[in-house]
Amino acid sequence: MIRAIMHGCNGHMGQTISRLVAEDDGIEIVAGVDPYTEVANTYPVFATIDACDVDADVIIDFSNAKAVDALLDYAVAKQVPVVLCTTGLSEEQLAKVAEASKKVAILKAANMSLGINTLMDLLKKATAVFADAGFDIEIVEKHHNQKLDAPSGTAIALADSINEVLDNEYEYNYDRSKDRKKREKKEIGIVSVRGGNIVGEHEVIFAGMDEVITFKHTATSKGVFGKGAVEAAKFLAGKAAGMYDMQDVIAAK
Ligand SMILES: NC(=O)c1ccc[n+]([C@@H]2O[C@H](COP(=O)([O-])OP(=O)(O)OC[C@H]3O[C@@H](n4cnc5c(N)ncnc54)[C@H](O)[C@@H]3O)[C@@H](O)[C@H]2O)c1
Numbered sequence: 001m002i003r004a005i006m007h008g009c010n011g012h013m014g015q016t017i018s019r020l021v022a023e024d025d026g027i028e029i030v031a032g033v034d035p036y037t038e039v040a041n042t043y044p045v046f047a048t049i050d051a052c053d054v055d056a057d058v059i060i061d062f063s064n065a066k067a068v069d070a071l072l073d074y075a076v077a078k079q080v081p082v083v084l085c086t087t088g089l090s091e092e093q094l095a096k097v098a099e100a101s102k103k104v105a106i107l108k109a110a111n112m113s114l115g116i117n118t119l120m121d122l123l124k125k126a127t128a129v130f131a132d133a134g135f136d137i138e139i140v141e142k143h144h145n146q147k148l149d150a151p152s153g154t155a156i157a158l159a160d161s162i163n164e165v166l167d168n169e170y171e172y173n174y175d176r177s178k179d180r181k182k183r184e185k186k187e188i189g190i191v192s193v194r195g196g197n198i199v200g201e202h203e204v205i206f207a208g209m210d211e212v213i214t215f216k217h218t219a220t221s222k223g224v225f226g227k228g229a230v231e232a233a234k235f236l237a238g239k240a241a242g243m244y245d246m247q248d249v250i251a252a253k
Pocket residue numbers: 007008009010011012013014033034035036047048049061062063064065066067084085086087088109110111112113225
C-alpha cells in the first residue's frame with residue numbers, strides 16, 4: 001500500500017483526491033497538510049508541511065504557489081517524491097523545482113488528466129502526417145465564465161506538443177481581428193470561448209482540402225485531474241531523483 005501525504009488536503013482538489021483514494025486499495029492518505037482546518041478528515045492534518053512527522057512514500061500537492069518553496073525543501077530533506085500540481089509558479093520557483101529534482105523525484109504537469117496527456121501523444125502522430133499533407137491546424141478551447149487566463153494553459157500545452165513535431169517553426173495566432181490578411185501557413189490559431197460553468201473543452205482541428213479531422217477532449221468534472229494525480233502518485237512512489245511528467249505515467253501503462 002502506497003502511503004501519501006495530501007498537501008492542500010482541505011481545498012477543492014485535496015478533497016476530490018481524498019474521496020478517490022478512499023475507494024482505492026493501492027494507496028492511502030496517511031496525513032494531510034492545510035492551514036485551513038475546518039474540515040473533518042479520516043487522517044491527521046498539519047497546519048504546515050514542516051509540522052508533519054508522518055512517514056510517507058509520496059506527496060500529492062494541490063495547494064498554493066506560496067506553499068511550494070517549503071514543500072520542495074521538505075521533499076528534499078525527507079527524500080519523499082512529489083506530484084506537483086499547483087500552478088502559477090514563478091520563474092524562481094520553477095528553477096527551484098528543477099534544482100530539487102536533482103535530489104528527489106518530482107512529477108509536474110499543468111494538466112493532470114490522462115485524457116489530455118494521451119491526446120498530446122496522439123496529436124504528435126497526427127501532426128507528423130497532416131502537416132506535411134498541407135492541413136491547417138487550429139485550436140478552440142471553452143471554459144467557464146470565472147476563468148481569468150486566456151487561452152488556457154492546456155491549449156498552449158497542446159499547441160506546444162504539435163509544434164514540437166514542427167521543429168517549433170509555427171507561430172500561435174490568438175487574435176485575427178487586427179490584420180486583414182489570409183492565415184499564414186505556419187501558424188496555429190488558438191481561440192477562447194468563455195461562458196457558464198463549462199469545466200473545460202479542447203478541440204484541435206486539422207483542416208485540409210475536402211476533409212477535416214477533429215480531436216476533442218471534454219472534462220465534465222475536476223475529478224479527471226484527481227484521477228490523473230492518483231495515477232501519478234502510484235507511478236512516482238519509489239522512483240529515483242529526476243523530473244517526470246504525465247507522459248512517463250502513460251508510457252509505463
Ligand atoms: N495540474 C492540474 O491538473 C491542476 C488541476 C486543478 C487545479 N490545479 C491547481 O492546484 C491548485 C489547487 O487547486 P484547488 O482548486 O484545489 O484550490 P483550492 O483553493 O480549493 O485549495 C487549495 C488549498 O491549499 C491550501 N493551502 C494554502 N496554503 C497552504 C500551505 N502553505 N500548505 C498546505 N496547504 C495550503 C488552502 O488552504 C486550500 O485548502 C491551484 O494552483 C490550481 O491551479 C492544477
